[in-house]
Amino acid sequence: MDIILLERIEKLGTIGDVVAVKDGYARNFLLPQKKALRANEANRKVFEANRERLEAENAERRAEAEKAGGKVDGEQIVLIRAASNTGQLYGSVNVRDVAAALADKGHDIDKKQVIMGAPIKTIGMFDVTVALHPEVHVTVKANVARSEDEAELQSQGVDVIAQMNEEEAAETGGFTEELDPNRELGELPPVQPIDADGNPIETPADGQEASDMQAVAEDGDANG
Secondary structure (H helix, E strand, C coil): CEEEECCCECCCECCCCEEECCHHHHHHHHCCCCCEEECCHHHHHHHHHHHHHHHHHHHHHHHHHHHHHHHHCCCEEEEECCECCCCEEEEEECHHHHHHHHHHCCCCCCHHHEECCCCEEECEEEEEEEEEECCEEEEEEEEEECCHHHHHHHHCCCCHHHHHHHHHHHHHCCCCCCCCCCCCCCCCCCCCCECCCCCECCCCCHHHHHHHHHHHHHHHHHHC
């Protein structure tokens, strides 16, 4: 469907541009939201008659958005959430959560203005875009943590998940069991016997042990 844009739409065009879009996108979003008109002769005349007014209104809204953007751009919000020791959230942080956290800081932001590619599912610091106007986008920082102390560390640039991994490795001493690459799956590694002082006791190889046993048996027969 060909449409006339009434405002700037990212990746499509700006006010007055005639562009082709999928019918569903036009009917379900652009037309109901009054962001565009069907590109027919009657609507072209209506748009041209109102172009100056539409452009002036858009410029006014853009100026207001830029003023508001100066207050919210770079804002950091803290969202405390339960998470596992690996940093995986028991749930997620979505656009509604971000909008609510910004409202708590005195910013009038609608959830529809918050742009996230996907919900946040781990702790950490995340850049979130807020579209205050089609031509005015700002960035806020979402600090997702399990506690206020953890959030403070992350705000200082500490990678909390990496720190947890390092502490866990330090506690275990980095110990890993050395496995024989040739042993069968499910087969336990041989146990090395030790003496009373904790020193390993050498054991004969299987072939040598069998040979020694045979020699003992033959010696017993000779003596008998």
